[in-house]
Amino acid sequence: xxxxxxxVDAAASSLKPKSVIDAESDFLRHGYANAGRGxxxxxxxxxxxxxxxxxxxxxxxxxxPEQIIFTSNATDGLNRIPHILEIxxxxxxxxxxxxSDLDHHSARLPFExxxxxxxxxxxxxxxxxxxxxxFGWIVKGDIFVITAMSNVLGVPQDVKKWVAAAKKINxxxxxxxxxxxxVAHLPxxxxxxxxxxxxxxxxxxxxxxxxxxxxxxxxxxxxxxKLGGGMVASVTERADIGQKLGPTSEWQNAAGPAKFExxxxxxxxxxxxxxxxxxxxxxxxxxxxxxxxxxxxxxELSKMPxxxxxxxxxxxxxxxxxxxxxxxxxGTMAGAHGxxxxxxxxxxxxxxxxxxxxxxxxxxxxxxxxMAEMKEIVQIIKGIIK
Numbered sequence: 258x259x260x261x262x263x264x265v266d267a268a269a270s271s272l273k274p275k276s277v278i279d280a281e282s283d284f285l286r287h288g289y290a291n292a293g294r295g296x297x298x299x300x301x302x303x304x305x306x307x308x309x310x311x312x313x314x315x316x317x318x319x320x321x322p323e324q325i326i327f328t329s330n331a332t333d334g335l336n337r338i339p340h341i342l343e344i345x346x347x348x349x350x351x352x353x354x355x356x357s358d359l360d361h362h363s364a365r366l367p368f369e370x371x372x373x374x375x376x377x378x379x380x381x382x383x384x385x386x387x388x389x390x391x392f393g394w395i396v397k398g399d400i401f402v403i404t405a406m407s408n409v410l411g412v413p414q415d416v417k418k419w420v421a422a423a424k425k426i427n428x429x430x431x432x433x434x435x436x437x438x439x440v441a442h443l444p445x446x447x448x449x450x451x452x453x454x455x456x457x458x459x460x461x462x463x464x465x466x467x468x469x470x471x472x473x474x475x476x477x478x479x480x481x482x483k484l485g486g487g488m489v490a491s492v493t494e495r496a497d498i499g500q501k502l503g504p505t506s507e508w509q510n511a512a513g514p515a516k517f518e519x520x521x522x523x524x525x526x527x528x529x530x531x532x533x534x535x536x537x538x539x540x541x542x543x544x545x546x547x548x549x550x551x552x553x554x555x556x557e558l559s560k561m562p563x564x565x566x567x568x569x570x571x572x573x574x575x576x577x578x579x580x581x582x583x584x585x586x587x588g589t590m591a592g593a594h595g596x597x598x599x600x601x602x603x604x605x606x607x608x609x610x611x612x613x614x615x616x617x618x619x620x621x622x623x624x625x626x627x628m629a630e631m632k633e634i635v636q637i638i639k640g641i642i643k
Contacts, residue, residue, distance in 0.1 A: 260595040263630050263637075268408055268438060268574050268621035269599050271463045273529075280532040281465065281525050292522055293487055293515070303524060310531040311514065314470055317534050318455070319446035326471040326517040327527060331437040332363035334456035334471035337517075338433055339367040341482045342400070347431065348377055352399040355423075357382040357390055358607040359404040359414070364435040365607070368402065384611065387569070390414050397426045403452070405439035409567065409605050409617060411574035413443055417450045424451070437461055442573045444541060447472050459526065464533035468526035476517065481510050485519035540624050550622045550631050551575050557635040563642050567617050575620040579642050584616040587641060594637045 264272060284306075290299040292307050308322070315322045328334040342348040354377045356365045365379075372379040380398070385391040388410055390403070401423045406413050416434055423430045434455040436445060441461045452474065459468035473479060481488055490509040510516045540547075554575055558564045568576040579587055588600035599619040602609045609616065620634070 262595050262597055263634055264597045265620045265622055265626065265630075265634065266597050266599050267441070267623035267626075268411070268461075268603075268619060270460045270466070271441065271623055272625050273465070274463050274533070274536045274624075276536055277463055277465070277529045277532045281529045284525055284528045289524070292524055306531075307522065307524070307527055310527050313531045313534050317445070317538065318440075318470075318472060319448045320472055323513045324447075324472055324474060324476060326473060326476070326514045327522055328456070328469040328471045329467055329523065330460070330469040331435065331456045331458040332469075334454075334469055335363045335433070335435060336367050337471065337482050338454050338456070339371055341479050342431070343371065343376060344482060345480050348400070350376055352377045353397070354379050354400040354402065355382050355398045356380070356402045357404065358384055358611040359388075359390065359407040359410070359605075360402060360607065361404065361408055361435065361437070361604045362606070363604070364402050364404055364433070368400075388412070388608075390419060392418065392422070395422045395426065398423060398430055399427065400431045400433065402433050402435065405434055405436045405445075406442065406573065407605065407608060408438045408574070409576055409603050409608050409619070411438070411442075411568050411572035411576070411621075413439060413573075416452065420451050438573070441537070442541065442544065447474070459530045459533060462533050462537040464530040465523075465526040467523045468530050470530075471517070473517070476514060477512075481516045481519070483517070483519040487511070487521070488516050488519040536624075547622050547624070547626070550626055550628060551620075553628065553631050554620060554635065558638065561639065561642060567612065567614070568619075573621070576617050578614065578617055582642065584618050587618055590641045591637065594641075596634055596637060 288302060290303045292303045294300060311322045311325045314325045339348065354368045356368065356379055358381065368377060368379050371377050383391045383394050389412065403414065403416055403419050405416050420432045423432055432452045434452045436455050436457040439445065440457040447455055455472040457470055460466045488511050490511045492506055492508040494506055495504065558577065563580040564577050565580060566577045568574055578584065584600040591598055601616045603619060
């Protein structure tokens, strides 16, 4: 008999609502065609779907459709942005790039790699006593990477305030927001935040894997970082090349977001993203249920002396350790009882080093969870650590 799974790993990836599964299935069965490649009615319908989903994403985060670029996930976007800055000339040797220990790997490592190549200098924004970005500290920088919500602590940062502070000191400062965790819990308004770039993954909000969003405030200002079909308006052969060494062709990039979307888009996943956003907007508006489940868990686990909380009260995730027990041992035993949760460093090694921990245990809930499941999880955890 298959053991029931108690899925409390929403922060890693959200389970898919029926509307997303149905939308993707219907598209694959009845509507599939490539986008931007054909003139038949079916291909035109796919083009319209992509445009509609782009508009949906834009509305969801307070942007304009031309500012929305589809990527494969947040990691893809967060890796592409440093490359875009590098090839544009905005990232110069000695440029001061500020990061923090709240960052997850994809937000910070691309700049760390460029620093090893002497293409920038990476500096850390300190954290205050509550483990938030320290507003008592701000210096002039060229690029600021802002993690809107740590995937360990689950606490929102004041992105608007940080962007304003960075640009007050240096009006040319660029701000990059990692919203991978934030997007699942709170509304985003990029126009109000005034950030230059923002990334998130669709799978965190109930869409499929393989789809993400990169918001670019001024897409016309930045060069294309990938070349190929879909991003080219025209290609012509150079008449003056002769036998000389050098490029044989000249080309014009497509306008708008197409400039950043070389190759075939993940069309099925884009269909699902539109459906997922519709569900997530309802979820964010009615997330009291999820807060109550986390409050209940925290209250019950607080009665167990060996449990030490890492995330603060009111956080969007419940992160903790158990005295005298390795997190991998806890995870293995929890998994044997059907609990699907997260243990380890959550792709956030710097914060764990800051806390002096090798790993933590994280419970995160979604709209599919019930209070009855929370009560069952409490009893299982009691049995594991008694």
